[in-house]
Amino acid sequence: MVPKTEKSSDFEMPARNSDETVEKKNVAKDMSVQRRASARIQAAKQKAEEELHARRGAVVVEEEKEKEEKRVKVAKKWSKKRVRNGEYLGEGEVVVGVASPKKGNNGSGNEDGVGEGEGGVASSLAKKPNRRPFMQDQNGVGDSENAVANSAENKGAALRVKETIRVYNKHYLHFVQEEEKRCGKAKAESEAAKKSKSSKSKKAGPLEVKKTHQRPDLKALSMMMTNNEILYPEKRIGDLPGIEAGHQFFSRGEMVAVGFHSHWLNGIDYMGKSYGKVNSIYEYPIAVAIVLSGQYEDDVDNADDVVYTGQGGHNLTGDKRQINDQKLERGNLALKNCIEQDVPVRVIRGHKSSNGKSSNGKSSNGATKIYTYDGLYKVIKYWAEKGISGFTVYKFQLKRIEGQPLMTTNQVYFTRGRVPQSTAEIRGLVCEDITGGQENIPIPATNLVDDPPVAPTGFTYCNSVKVAKNVKFPKAATGCKCKGVCIDSTTCECALRNGSEFPYVAQNGGRLVEAKDVVFECGPNCGCDETCVNRTSQKGIRYRLEVFRTAKKGWAVRSWDFIPAGAPVCEYTGILARTEDMDSVLENNYIFEIDCLQTIKGLGGRERRSQSGTFPSNLLDKYDDHGSDGAPEYCIDAGPTGNIARFINHCCEPNLFVQCVLSTHHNLKFARVVLFAADNIPPLQELTYDYGYELDSVLGPDGKVKQVTCYCGAPGCRKRLF
DNA sequence: GCCTCTCAGCTGTAT
DNA sequence: ACAGCTGAGAGGCCC
Numbered sequence: 001m002v003p004k005t006e007k008s009s010d011f012e013m014p015a016r017n018s019d020e021t022v023e024k025k026n027v028a029k030d031m032s033v034q035r036r037a038s039a040r041i042q043a044a045k046q047k048a049e050e051e052l053h054a055r056r057g058a059v060v061v062e063e064e065k066e067k068e069e070k071r072v073k074v075a076k077k078w079s080k081k082r083v084r085n086g087e088y089l090g091e092g093e094v095v096v097g098v099a100s101p102k103k104g105n106n107g108s109g110n111e112d113g114v115g116e117g118e119g120g121v122a123s124s125l126a127k128k129p130n131r132r133p134f135m136q137d138q139n140g141v142g143d144s145e146n147a148v149a150n151s152a153e154n155k156g157a158a159l160r161v162k163e164t165i166r167v168y169n170k171h172y173l174h175f176v177q178e179e180e181k182r183c184g185k186a187k188a189e190s191e192a193a194k195k196s197k198s199s200k201s202k203k204a205g206p207l208e209v210k211k212t213h214q215r216p217d218l219k220a221l222s223m224m225m226t227n228n229e230i231l232y233p234e235k236r237i238g239d240l241p242g243i244e245a246g247h248q249f250f251s252r253g254e255m256v257a258v259g260f261h262s263h264w265l266n267g268i269d270y271m272g273k274s275y276g277k278v279n280s281i282y283e284y285p286i287a288v289a290i291v292l293s294g295q296y297e298d299d300v301d302n303a304d305d306v307v308y309t310g311q312g313g314h315n316l317t318g319d320k321r322q323i324n325d326q327k328l329e330r331g332n333l334a335l336k337n338c339i340e341q342d343v344p345v346r347v348i349r350g351h352k353s354s355n356g357k358s359s360n361g362k363s364s365n366g367a368t369k370i371y372t373y374d375g376l377y378k379v380i381k382y383w384a385e386k387g388i389s390g391f392t393v394y395k396f397q398l399k400r401i402e403g404q405p406l407m408t409t410n411q412v413y414f415t416r417g418r419v420p421q422s423t424a425e426i427r428g429l430v431c432e433d434i435t436g437g438q439e440n441i442p443i444p445a446t447n448l449v450d451d452p453p454v455a456p457t458g459f460t461y462c463n464s465v466k467v468a469k470n471v472k473f474p475k476a477a478t479g480c481k482c483k484g485v486c487i488d489s490t491t492c493e494c495a496l497r498n499g500s501e502f503p504y505v506a507q508n509g510g511r512l513v514e515a516k517d518v519v520f521e522c523g524p525n526c527g528c529d530e531t532c533v534n535r536t537s538q539k540g541i542r543y544r545l546e547v548f549r550t551a552k553k554g555w556a557v558r559s560w561d562f563i564p565a566g567a568p569v570c571e572y573t574g575i576l577a578r579t580e581d582m583d584s585v586l587e588n589n590y591i592f593e594i595d596c597l598q599t600i601k602g603l604g605g606r607e608r609r610s611q612s613g614t615f616p617s618n619l620l621d622k623y624d625d626h627g628s629d630g631a632p633e634y635c636i637d638a639g640p641t642g643n644i645a646r647f648i649n650h651c652c653e654p655n656l657f658v659q660c661v662l663s664t665h666h667n668l669k670f671a672r673v674v675l676f677a678a679d680n681i682p683p684l685q686e687l688t689y690d691y692g693y694e695l696d697s698v699l700g701p702d703g704k705v706k707q708v709t710c711y712c713g714a715p716g717c718r719k720r721l722f
Numbered sequence: 723g724c725c726t727c728t729c730a731g732c733t734g735t736a737t
Numbered sequence: 738a739c740a741g742c743t744g745a746g747a748g749g750c751c752c
Contacts (some may be wrong), residue, residue: 032730215741222742252733254744263743265731272745285745293732311731330730330745369733507735725750730743737738 021164025199035582035635036592036650037692060247067464125500136363157242159653159716161258164231165249166679168257169565173513175216176505184487217253221264225255232259235271235288237343238376245375245404249348250680252291255371261289267311268331282341285334287379289346291371306347306377310335310394325392326384332394335379340663344376344401370682375404419544419560419683428549430455435643439541443644447549456547456555460641463540465672466564471634474665479526486528489694494522494534497666502534511566512659512676517600521663537568537661537674545570547647552711555647556686563681569656572673574638582635590638590646596660596671598632633669645675650721651688653714657680658689687714 009128232240240260249255252264261269269289277286289369290308310332313324326332338345350371377398387393406482420426426444432454433442438461447453467473480486480493489495495502497520504510505708510533512519545562563569572592582591638646644673648656657678660671675689695718708721 214736218741218743225743263731265733265741265743267731270745274745314731723750723751725748727748728746730745733741735739 002534003452005419011343021225026518035579035693037595037598037632037694078509105399107457108270114387116427121207137551154241156716160231161242162653162679164229164258165228165254166565168220168224169680170514171220172216172253173505173511173566175219175223176507177513179214179216179503180505180507181489183504218264221253221256228260234259235262235269235275236408237271237288239285243373247373248682249371249373250682251369252371255291255348260346260373261291265332265572267293268334270331270334282343283337285330286337286341286343287331287334287345290335290349290600291350291416293350304400306398307395308335308398309400310382310396312389313393322387322389322391326394328384328394335394335396336561338379339382342378344378345398347374347398347400349374362633374400376401420509426546428453431547432546435461435463439644441541441544443545443547445547445549445555448547449551453549456647459639459646461643462573462641463643465571465573465576465636466641468575468581470581471576471578473576474670476524476664477666479523480528482526484529484533485532486522486526486534492534494520494526504533504536505566506533508564508567509542510568511564512536512568513566515657515659515676517660518596518668518671519659519661520666521661523663523665535663537659537672538570538663539645542567544634545644547644550649553649557644557648558684558686559681562683562685563677565677565680567595567677569675569677569687570643570645571690572636572638572643572658572675574636574642574646575672577635577637579632579635582637585637585639588637588639590642592636592638592673593632594634594636594669594671594673595632597668600668635687636673637661645673648675649686649712650691650710651686651712651714652710652717653712654688654689654690654691655681655685658692691721695720695722698722 061192168575173229198217225233231242240258243258244259249258249260252261256264257259263269267290268287270285270287273284275286276282292308293308303512310326311330312326312332313322315321315323328336335345350369352369377400380397380399382394382396384392384394423429423432423444428446429444430447434445434456435443445455447455473615480495482488482492486492486495489500489502492502493596500517503516503519504512519537521537522532523527526532528534535693543563546558546560547555548558550556559569574590574592582588585591636642655678656675659674661674661677661708662668663673675687683685696707698706700707706722710717710719710721
């Protein structure tokens with residue numbers, strides 16, 4: 001393969017991921033050694049939020065008040081259940097009836113979130129004096145004028161949707177953690193009981209051990225309802241701001257969390273008769289959303305016509321067959337009423353993922369089903385017929401409303417179906433494995449942009465961090481004394497360092513529950529073995545990744561597998577060097593400052609992860625020698641040598657986040673830098689993280705502030721990389 | 723009008 | 738294979 005000099009026009013985001021340095025000659029003594037940081041700067045986002053608030057205006061205040069009263073009611077209703085649901089109380093530790101502004105200490109470390117002014121964007125659009133349900137126009141599709149006026153708010157709304165789902169995922173993982181703890185305890189108790197039983201050979205009392213997990217997804221939803229974290233808690237007709245046709249959800253729970261379809265079990269979501277008391281425009285019940293489950297893969301693509309079977313008459317506990325006649329009531333009646341009153345219905349299609357295995361043979365993901373919003377449909381007609389079992393079933397014919405964006409195959413189908421299954425199927429393959437066999441799974445490179453296509457060159461692949469000669473790397477710390485795998489978070493020393501909690505859940509091969517200041521993993525001197533969950537980030541690449549060429553951003557990375565939120569993607573490797581030694585390096589875009597300490601302390605414009613101070617000050621005393629309150633002393637240079645992480649691009653609204661991890665030693669200055677999934681990431685979506693440059697922080701050779709345009713394309717893009 | 727009770731509805735996950 | 742939990746709607750109760 002012949003290396004090719006890049007055309008500078010290819011690099012509007014300068015020299016990111018290029019293997020050949022661009023414009024070197026123009027830079028004499030450039031101060032612009034651009035360094036990535038683990039915490040992002042929020043200025044631009046905050047500004048956008050403020051503008052949004054201003055736009056909402058004072059009118060909304062009154063409406064919010066009204067809404068607030070309703071929230072209090074809902075919270076009261078839910079308070080009992082919440083107590084029953086377990087110990088984890090979620091963020092804000094909400095007291096009944098008090099609406100809590102939430103801080104989204106999740107994922108990318110973004111602040112704000114859903115809670116603050118929950119449903120705010122929507123409410124300004126939705127609220128009419130007589131509480132008429134939200135509807136953009138008679139067809140349910142906004143006219144162009146409205147569309148323009150709403151587009152800016154929709155951007156914010158899309159972000160709110162994303163944040164809400166992150167909150168849901170966080171609650172979900174907390175409850176998985178709680179359940180794993182409970183099951184672990186139950187297992188240990190039952191084993192102990194067995195032992196004593198056999199030793200005594202006496203009849204022990206019946207010990208009921210509930211092994212199965214108790215639906216952490218449902219608990220997460222309960223939690224969100226209690227905390228008023230549901231983005232759109234009131235049912236609405238028509239589209240919801242921030243969710244356009246083609247939007248993918250990864251569980252029924254996500255849709256409930258957003259308020260897109262308000263039940264995790266029912267197929268038909270409808271507004272009941274009680275809505276008629278406050279709004280006499282319609283005859284209720286009327287349907288607002290339906291889920292077509294599992295029958296989609298045999299359907300014709302872009303099918304605009306749907307025949308939907310009504311609900312009822314099923315044998316719920318047994319074989320799920322029809323055992324009774326369906327009646328024209330509840331959801332069925334709601335759909336019928338939609339015909340007569342010309343009310344559009346949101347149609348969501350559920351698809352099964354074809355397989356859950358990655359090429360390494362391990363079970364790779366948690367998503368077995370995804371749900372795609374297919375747009376607004378109108379119910380054309382309905383009829384009753386005798387079903388296969390001989391009982392009456394109601395059928396509803398729905399037709400997609402015209403004027404909505406057409407679904408492409410990629411949007412409609414789960415993209416996994418399009419993923420290559422072998423190297424022979426890969427289009428534009430330029431390198432079968434850039435790792436040279438160093439990773440568990442080969443990482444191919446593809447190039448459909450350049451002519452002739454070239455492979456990434458100019459670096460040596462290394463799957464672990466190499467230490468520069470002049471750096472004294474800390475010695476390995478003493479570890480925990482656990483045997484086998486660490487289970488008891490009250491005795492495992494590594495868990496104690498994490499605040500008496502394991503930071504990971506075992507589900508899907510290990511997932512980080514939430515972003516932390518720093519994660520203490522088990523290391524070489526620990527008593528546990530390599531299967532211990534507290535070594536999650538040390539297990540190498542888990543997903544089938546691909547390096548691919550883009551037109552504007554150089555190289556980029558995507559996964560062929562679904563990556564669940566909280567799963568580790570890769571470590572950032574390279575040469576661990578002193579930051580001051582890097583000042584003389586020209587145009588190196590691969591330097592990552594290890595700024596764990598600065599993030600914990602919120603120094604240098606970095607956003608703190610733990611607002612509530614979950615990182616105890618005594619620990620900070622223990623792991624910090626107070627010698628470096630200014631700039632990070634050490635960095636990782638992935639320029640000459642590095643791994644897959646060096647190809648991952650920046651994005652202002654990324655799907656990965658940076659997590660500092662300590663495993664072999666406990667020196668924060670030398671923390672490992674690991675990238676985790678902030679969201680559920682579908683196959684073939686580009687992987688990105690926030691480089692975290694502070695605006696105006698990079699100076700050019702002339703001493704002036706250097707500005708570089710960002711081309712990430714995110715709706716909330718800050719327009720500048722730095 | 724408010725409160726309480728009943729029951730339809732089918733997914734997610736472990737085995 | 739099986740646990741899971743909301744919310745519509747009906748009925749009862751009180752003012």
